[in-house]
Amino acid sequence: MKTSLDIGSLHLKNRVLVASGTFGYGTEAATFTDVTLGGIVTKSVSLEPRAGNPPSRIAETASGMLNSIGLANVGVEAFLREKMPPLRELDTAIIANIAASSVNEYLEVMKRMEDEPGIDAYEINVSCPNVKDGGLQFGTSCSATAEVVRALRPHTRRPLIIKLTPNVTRISEFALACQEEGADAVSMINTLVGMSINIYTRKPKLSTVTGGLSGPAIKPVALAKVFEASQVVSIPVIGIGGIASWEDAVEFLLAGASAVQVGTMNFIDPDTGVKITRGMEEYARKTGLDSLDELVGAMVLPEGASAPGIMKSSSKGHD
């Protein structure tokens, strides 16, 4: 049974990756977990180190959490010098996630990473909601998203995965724009803007007032976004959002994802990704599949149904 997936030169030995910002730089969790994953997406790396936002950065919500980390990261130089050597040793694909506040900064960070042989692909974060200049100003403008891809594409032969935000009306337009500019894949979703208030102090629980919602609570939103995007693009869609079990992962494949990333659940059980890999393979074997590809987009739609918001003349939406 085939479990692997190739996205250009990126070879994933299985369909389960760990999401940016939820597995550190890959080595922290490795001390007590078995890293048999399709890939590790690193914490977002920016040109200069970033200290991140003041406390409080975390608030728990119903089956989810809000974060306002503020892209705290070591910066590209320290990333290459200190974080890449141990990452290179791991038997899994390494995808470097890049965040920036200008097109030039994205390009500059990527160029510095080009000489590092251990990086298998880039994920471009145009969707961080927690810093003024964290990319969301790109991610919520279709033309700015396209501009980022257009600027990066000529300067690398490595696969470019563009990570999209759900905080837009039609994510399919953004996915299509990425495809047209030569992106190899899109991943979705980053966190949803949310907030939480302490009713006794009347203060917001996060220092930045709003933050990014993640975890099982957002899974239905993520599934709908993956479904919508995968209906219009031919490049692979990588599904992210609230995945906690192999059943969740299968659901994402059925909705149209070619692979998935596990985020928040790494905090609760660092072995979640490995367990999902095993569970999905067992499910595929039991149901007699030759390849997990057979599941991708294989949802059985009711007659006449299509994703709301998709640019198809027949679509009605459900306002």
Place this chain on the structure above:
Amino acid sequence: MNKFQREVAITRNEPVARDTYALRVHFPELSAIVEPGQFVTMRVNDTLNPLLRRPYSVSRPIGDECEFLYYVIGKGTRILARKRVGDTVNILGPLGNSFGFNGDYETAVLVGGGIGVAPFPFLTSRLVDHGKKVVTFLGARTAEMVLSDNLVNLQVATDDGTAGFHGTVVDCMDDWFGAHSVAKPKIFSCGPTPMLAAVQSWSLGRGIPCELSLESEMACGFGICQGCPVEHRHAERTYALVCTDGPCFNAEDITFKRP
């Protein structure tokens, strides 16, 4: 440092003070290597609500077992309080650093507020092993909430005056230092943030070495989410992580001021 994630069996779970329970589990890998001040995170059930693990200090290792003290305050601790002997809980640990109990001082001054006394039984036994003098100041809201088991040389302060000193634990300690000569002290403190801030300014003002065990909201507990910052005292807007750089910090190194 090795960490273990295990579904472990509960061997004791009973109230020891008002709204406060002692929870003991069979976890030999943990009890063999844990140091005073370190913590674990517990997943209280296998559903997705509550979602995050909860951090708890190891109160004391006892042979192959570890004991925790928890104060019932919300969703997670209410679930813990319903567990029975033989039930299991998923524990990950040990996490974080330990108190710097070695070193050049003679008298360990333990200052705890509320459930902040949790790590003190373990710390006390190590201090006694190392031949240190120990004096312990405990602050509680009321007499029924004083947790005095496995501690030595106790001075109690209560907010309502129902036991010991009527007032804050820091005032109690201040009085006591006024009336006694304390040989080469070092303070170890754990409790709510406002109390820690008061202990910090008290000790810095007198040039007494001091370690504080901090709390923070935590998502992971082992250094990957960056969710638990505390600001460096001498470098504004730069942060240490409570879960991996701490929870125990030198009072000189961190600041509680909020923007």
